[in-house]
Amino acid sequence: MASDTTRNAGDLNRRSFFSRIITVVHGAMGATIGVILGGAVLAPAFLKKKNAWLPAGSLEALEENVPAPVTLRVTRGDGYAQVVDRQVVYLVKTGENAVVALSSTCTHLGCRTSWDPAAKSIKCPCHGGVYDAQGRVTAGPPPAPLVRLDTKIDGDQVLVQL
Secondary structure, three states: OHHHHHHHHHHHHHHHHHHHHHHHHHHHHHHHHHHHHHHHHHHHHHOOOOOOEEEEEEOOOOOEOOOEEEEEEEEEEEOOEEEEEEEEEEEEEEEOOEEEEEEOEOOOOOOEOEEEOOOOEEEOOOOOOEEOOOOOEEEOOOOOOOOEEOEEEEOOEEEEEO
Protein backbone atom coordinates (compact mmCIF):
# COMPACT_ATOMS: atom_id res chain seq x y z
CA MET A 1 0.00 0.00 0.00
CA ALA A 2 2.82 2.34 0.74
CA SER A 3 4.10 1.95 -2.78
CA ASP A 4 0.69 2.95 -4.25
CA THR A 5 0.66 6.12 -2.15
CA THR A 6 4.19 6.94 -3.24
CA ARG A 7 3.31 6.29 -6.88
CA ASN A 8 0.19 8.53 -6.64
CA ALA A 9 2.23 11.30 -5.02
CA GLY A 10 4.84 10.95 -7.81
CA ASP A 11 2.12 11.08 -10.48
CA LEU A 12 0.64 14.21 -8.90
CA ASN A 13 4.03 15.93 -8.81
CA ARG A 14 4.70 15.01 -12.43
CA ARG A 15 1.19 16.12 -13.49
CA SER A 16 1.43 19.43 -11.66
CA PHE A 17 4.90 20.01 -13.17
CA PHE A 18 3.64 19.43 -16.73
CA SER A 19 0.53 21.47 -16.00
CA ARG A 20 2.71 24.39 -14.94
CA ILE A 21 4.93 24.01 -18.03
CA ILE A 22 1.87 24.06 -20.31
CA THR A 23 0.51 27.11 -18.49
CA VAL A 24 3.84 28.95 -18.95
CA VAL A 25 3.94 28.02 -22.67
CA HIS A 26 0.36 29.26 -23.15
CA GLY A 27 1.19 32.47 -21.30
CA ALA A 28 4.26 33.07 -23.49
CA MET A 29 2.23 32.45 -26.66
CA GLY A 30 -0.50 34.82 -25.47
CA ALA A 31 2.03 37.51 -24.58
CA THR A 32 3.73 37.17 -27.97
CA ILE A 33 0.44 37.48 -29.82
CA GLY A 34 -0.53 40.43 -27.61
CA VAL A 35 2.73 42.26 -28.40
CA ILE A 36 2.36 41.64 -32.13
CA LEU A 37 -1.29 42.72 -32.30
CA GLY A 38 -0.77 45.60 -29.89
CA GLY A 39 2.17 46.83 -31.94
CA ALA A 40 0.15 46.64 -35.15
CA VAL A 41 -2.69 48.63 -33.59
CA LEU A 42 -0.63 51.20 -31.68
CA ALA A 43 2.36 51.70 -34.01
CA PRO A 44 0.60 54.12 -36.40
CA ALA A 45 -0.22 56.40 -33.47
CA PHE A 46 3.47 56.79 -32.65
CA LEU A 47 4.65 57.42 -36.21
CA LYS A 48 5.39 61.01 -37.13
CA LYS A 49 3.00 62.30 -39.72
CA LYS A 50 4.74 63.90 -42.66
CA ASN A 51 3.32 67.32 -43.33
CA ALA A 52 4.27 68.18 -46.85
CA TRP A 53 4.08 71.67 -48.30
CA LEU A 54 3.04 71.25 -51.92
CA PRO A 55 3.24 73.95 -54.57
CA ALA A 56 -0.30 74.82 -55.60
CA GLY A 57 -0.02 77.75 -57.97
CA SER A 58 0.96 81.32 -58.62
CA LEU A 59 -0.36 84.13 -56.41
CA GLU A 60 -0.65 86.48 -59.40
CA ALA A 61 -2.86 84.01 -61.30
CA LEU A 62 -5.55 84.08 -58.60
CA GLU A 63 -8.54 86.42 -58.74
CA GLU A 64 -9.76 88.11 -55.57
CA ASN A 65 -12.47 86.07 -53.76
CA VAL A 66 -12.85 83.54 -56.63
CA PRO A 67 -12.09 79.88 -55.76
CA ALA A 68 -9.65 78.40 -58.26
CA PRO A 69 -9.59 74.58 -58.32
CA VAL A 70 -6.07 73.13 -58.24
CA THR A 71 -5.10 69.46 -58.41
CA LEU A 72 -2.29 68.51 -56.04
CA ARG A 73 -0.25 65.34 -56.53
CA VAL A 74 0.52 63.61 -53.26
CA THR A 75 2.94 60.67 -53.29
CA ARG A 76 2.85 58.06 -50.57
CA GLY A 77 4.60 54.77 -50.02
CA ASP A 78 2.47 51.66 -50.37
CA GLY A 79 4.74 48.74 -49.60
CA TYR A 80 7.45 48.75 -52.23
CA ALA A 81 5.62 51.05 -54.66
CA GLN A 82 5.04 54.80 -54.72
CA VAL A 83 1.37 55.69 -55.18
CA VAL A 84 0.32 59.10 -56.48
CA ASP A 85 -2.95 60.43 -55.08
CA ARG A 86 -4.61 63.49 -56.54
CA GLN A 87 -6.44 65.91 -54.31
CA VAL A 88 -8.37 68.92 -55.57
CA VAL A 89 -8.34 72.07 -53.44
CA TYR A 90 -9.68 75.57 -54.01
CA LEU A 91 -7.30 78.49 -53.68
CA VAL A 92 -9.09 81.70 -52.72
CA LYS A 93 -7.19 84.98 -52.72
CA THR A 94 -8.49 87.03 -49.79
CA GLY A 95 -6.13 89.98 -49.82
CA GLU A 96 -2.85 91.38 -51.15
CA ASN A 97 -0.75 88.46 -49.88
CA ALA A 98 -3.38 86.21 -48.31
CA VAL A 99 -4.69 82.94 -49.72
CA VAL A 100 -7.09 80.42 -48.21
CA ALA A 101 -7.04 76.78 -49.34
CA LEU A 102 -10.29 74.83 -49.09
CA SER A 103 -10.85 71.12 -49.54
CA SER A 104 -13.16 70.37 -52.47
CA THR A 105 -14.77 67.48 -50.56
CA CYS A 106 -18.30 68.17 -49.31
CA THR A 107 -18.64 67.79 -45.54
CA HIS A 108 -22.02 66.08 -45.92
CA LEU A 109 -21.11 62.76 -47.56
CA GLY A 110 -17.73 63.35 -49.19
CA CYS A 111 -18.78 64.18 -52.75
CA ARG A 112 -16.57 66.37 -54.95
CA THR A 113 -17.82 69.96 -55.18
CA SER A 114 -17.42 72.43 -58.03
CA TRP A 115 -17.30 76.21 -58.38
CA ASP A 116 -20.32 77.77 -60.14
CA PRO A 117 -19.17 81.18 -61.44
CA ALA A 118 -22.71 82.28 -62.41
CA ALA A 119 -24.07 81.72 -58.90
CA LYS A 120 -20.73 82.65 -57.27
CA SER A 121 -20.94 79.61 -55.03
CA ILE A 122 -19.43 76.18 -54.54
CA LYS A 123 -22.01 73.47 -55.15
CA CYS A 124 -22.21 69.81 -54.28
CA PRO A 125 -24.01 67.79 -56.97
CA CYS A 126 -24.94 64.89 -54.69
CA HIS A 127 -27.47 66.42 -52.29
CA GLY A 128 -27.62 70.12 -53.12
CA GLY A 129 -25.12 71.48 -50.64
CA VAL A 130 -24.06 75.08 -51.34
CA TYR A 131 -21.05 76.97 -49.97
CA ASP A 132 -19.94 80.56 -50.43
CA ALA A 133 -16.51 81.49 -51.83
CA GLN A 134 -15.01 81.23 -48.32
CA GLY A 135 -16.32 77.68 -47.82
CA ARG A 136 -19.17 78.56 -45.43
CA VAL A 137 -22.43 76.61 -45.79
CA THR A 138 -25.22 78.69 -47.34
CA ALA A 139 -27.77 75.98 -48.19
CA GLY A 140 -28.41 72.26 -48.12
CA PRO A 141 -27.46 69.44 -45.77
CA PRO A 142 -23.71 69.97 -45.15
CA PRO A 143 -23.12 70.04 -41.37
CA ALA A 144 -19.90 72.08 -41.51
CA PRO A 145 -17.98 74.44 -43.77
CA LEU A 146 -15.38 73.11 -46.21
CA VAL A 147 -12.16 72.06 -44.49
CA ARG A 148 -9.46 74.76 -44.53
CA LEU A 149 -5.89 73.76 -45.22
CA ASP A 150 -2.80 75.63 -44.09
CA THR A 151 -1.18 77.83 -46.71
CA LYS A 152 1.94 79.92 -46.99
CA ILE A 153 3.35 82.15 -49.68
CA ASP A 154 6.93 81.76 -50.89
CA GLY A 155 7.67 84.57 -53.33
CA ASP A 156 4.89 84.28 -55.90
CA GLN A 157 4.24 80.60 -55.17
CA VAL A 158 1.31 79.45 -52.99
CA LEU A 159 2.10 76.36 -50.92
CA VAL A 160 -0.55 74.14 -49.32
CA GLN A 161 0.12 71.79 -46.42
CA LEU A 162 -1.36 68.31 -46.61
